[in-house]
Amino acid sequence: MEEIAVVGLTLAPQGIVSIGAGVLIITSTPSSKNKAGGQFVYEAPLTFTLIGANATGYDPATVATVGSGSIPATATKVRKKSGPLIMRENDEDLVVNMTGLIGGTPTPFTEPWKITNAGQSKVGAN
Numbered sequence: 001m002e003e004i005a006v007v008g009l010t011l012a013p014q015g016i017v018s019i020g021a022g023v024l025i026i027t028s029t030p031s032s033k034n035k036a037g038g039q040f041v042y043e044a045p046l047t048f049t050l051i052g053a054n055a056t057g058y059d060p061a062t063v064a065t066v067g068s069g070s071i072p073a074t075a076t077k078v079r080k081k082s083g084p085l086i087m088r089e090n091d092e093d094l095v096v097n098m099t100g101l102i103g104g105t106p107t108p109f110t111e112p113w114k115i116t117n118a119g120q121s122k123v124g125a126n
Contacts, residue, residue, distance in 0.1 A: 001124040002075075002088035006030070006039035008119035009089075011048060011071075014112040017085035019099065022053030027068055032063055034086075037120025044073030046091070046115065050098075058100035058107070066097040069113055077126045081089040088125055 007030050013019065027047045030040035048068050053063040071093045073085035092114035099108045 001126060002090055003009075003118035004036040004120060004123050005042045005046070005087040005089060005091070006036050006119040007042075008039055009042065009115055010095050010117035010119070011046070012116045013053075013097060014092070014108075014114050016056040016058075017050075018054045019050065020054045021061060022050055022063065024050045024053075029124055031044050036123035039120055042087040044075075045084075046087050046112075048058060053100075054107075054109040055098070055100050055111075055126075057103065058102055063098060063100035066099050066108065067095040069093065071115065075125055081099050082119075086125060087115065089115050091115050120124055 009044045030042050034041045047068045049065050051064040055063045073084040073087050073093050074091050094112045095110040096113045098111045
């Protein structure tokens with residue numbers, strides 16, 4: 001059982017990336033009807049972008065997602081009627097496409113990303 005992810009969740013890189021002064025934007029729109037813990041829930045997939053971050057071995061403030069990152073849902077039972085699955089804490093994508101500069105040269109890599117805090121602790125789901 002994992003907590004359902006809502007507006008206010010924490011999304012974090014799990015490898016060499018450090019958000020630092022970068023800008024992380026969750027581009028998914030939360031449900032306008034379903035709430036958990038008083039906040040609107042996110043449905044699959046959770047999409048996001050990052051620009052201006054840091055990564056070990058890369059020039060400072062040059063790291064970004066390539067397009068949007070996307071995290072799939074791992075829930076097996078929780079979905080809206082005929083709709084997508086609900087996002088939960090610990091949902092992750094191990095290979096989000098990223099890029100950054102090394103000595104001024106664009107250099108792609110992949111980074112794992114994970115929902116590390118659901119944003120609420122009252123409602124869980126399988």
